[in-house]
Amino acid sequence: QVQLVESGGGLVQAGGSLRLSCAASGSTSSIFLFAWYRQAPGNERESVATINTRGSTNYAESVKGRFTISRDHGKNTVYLQMNSLRPEDTAVYYCYAHSLYGTAFWGQGTQVTVSS
Numbered sequence: 068q069v070q071l072v073e074s075g076g077g078l079v080q081a082g083g084s085l086r087l088s089c090a091a092s093g094s095t096s097s098i099f100l101f102a103w104y105r106q107a108p109g110n111e112r113e114s115v116a117t118i119n120t121r122g123s124t125n126y127a128e129s130v131k132g133r134f135t136i137s138r139d140h141g142k143n144t145v146y147l148q149m150n151s152l153r154p155e156d157t158a159v160y161y162c163y164a165h166s167l168y169g170t171a172f173w174g175q176g177t178q179v180t181v182s183s
């Protein structure tokens with residue numbers, strides 16, 4: 068089992084920055100992919116950014132050049148640095164992990180609100 072705990076959400080003005088953290092615990096050695104997803108009211112949950120064990124990253128087109136996903140192996144923590152935030156980035160952000168055994172794990176989510 069893997070437990071994921073997000074932190075760092077909050078209220079920020081458009082153009083501002085936030086850094087989300089996802090602390091992973093448990094059988095983290097089985098995880099080969101971490102990701103950040105988000106879900107705005109009335110919308111489907113969407114992938115924002117992913118990072119694998121080799122450090123390769125992928126981003127949704129809507130956040131490319133503004134968001135950066137990174138991982139600190141020593142702290143078992145994944146980060147999402149969000150710059151130049153827009154009102155349309157407002158959502159609940161979830162940390163996601165996928166294990167080698169095909170199991171998916173989710174955090175509880177953290178609210179990000181961007182005011183115009």
